[in-house]
Amino acid sequence: MHAPAAPEQKRARKRVIDSRPQLLALQAFVLLGFFMLWHVLTATGLLNPFFFATPLGVLERTAKDLATAAFYRHLGITFLETVLAFAIGTVAGIVIGFWFARAPLVSAVFDPYVKAANAVPRVVLAPIFALWLGLGIWSKVALGVSLTFFIVFFNVYQGVKEVSPVILANARMLGMNSRQLLRHVYLPSAMSWVFSSLHTAVGFALVGAVVGEYLGASAGLGYRIAQAEGVFDTVGVFSGMLVLTLFVIVIDSAVSAIESKLLRWRPQTSATVSTH
Known part of the structure; x- marks a missing residue:
């Protein structure tokens, strides 16, 4: 009990x-x-x-970079690419994930194509996006979207599918229409799945931006790492990696803060105890 x-x-x-x-x-x-x-x-x-490299050398280089205005220009470009990729990929994943989960015929028709698209190595797409969209930010955003979309899409799809048939039946008995079901049943069910995917999607959005910059760009953290690697500046490479790590931690912490505010209704695991 x-x-x-x-x-x-x-x-x-x-x-x-x-x-x-x-x-x-x-x-x-x-x-x-x-x-x-x-x-x-x-x-x-x-x-x-x-x-x-050496840890002291990496920390000294990082502190030196953080004191220069040029560094924040590169950081701002990578941040913009990451945010755009994250936002576009997340919104598209949520919308299409809901659509597929609520439309079984559409899901069945497009299932093999979605799986085939997800199987394509994203690194292969980077030069294609650069060819189509140029070396500006949008080729990096497109690569980031291709990484984040499928993570969110599959989680939302599964979250909607996991809605209990009993809850749906009870909601329909209470007279809920499709819009009310979406708001009061499907969305709460999928929210936990959505935020679970967002923690992973943030990292992949940054990966898409950095990989795109690494392969071809004139600014950004990935560009700085590529430049350092080109002159065998190991300290610069490790410093760039350290900044990227801190960057992801900050963004992920922001996602966690938003999650804790929006999902306060979730029961705590310690809220119930077993009594015999």
Whole structure:
């Protein structure tokens, strides 16, 4: 038998709050340990600093880049490409995912073509998009959209399909029309799936932008990494990778914040306890 247990829920939440500093401390310890190991391996010559750079060198280069205005121009271009790819791919994935899930005939007809399109290696598309759209931002946006669309599409499609037939039957018995079903049944069911896919889609949107810049561009973080690689500047390459990592963490944190506000209705796992 399952019954709400408010005191237990409060205690569980308190444990989560109390454990937050410990969690952050452990995460910082792991990061510090990684940099210390990297420093020891390069300082002792077990790893060649020419090929693996040094953590101090990478941090110094990153700090130096962050102090220059030109760096933010490249960062802004990559950010714009990422946001556009993420927004277009997400909206298209949600709309088409809902459409396919609610139209079985359309889904059956286009199923093999969707799977075939998803199977195409995206790196192959990068030069094609560059040929079609030029070396500006839109070829990078198109590559990012091709990566994010399918992630969101399949999650939304599955989320709508997972709606309980019992809930649908009860909603129809209450007199809900198609629009009300979409708003009160299908959307809440799919929202968890949508946000689950968005955390992955953010990273892939950035990958699309950076790969496109790497293969052909005149600005952007991917362009900077390609330039550094071209002159065997390993420190510059690792510095660019560090900035990209921080970039993704910031965007993903923003998605998590939006998710926590929009999905407050989701029950906490600690909200119920089992009693026998």
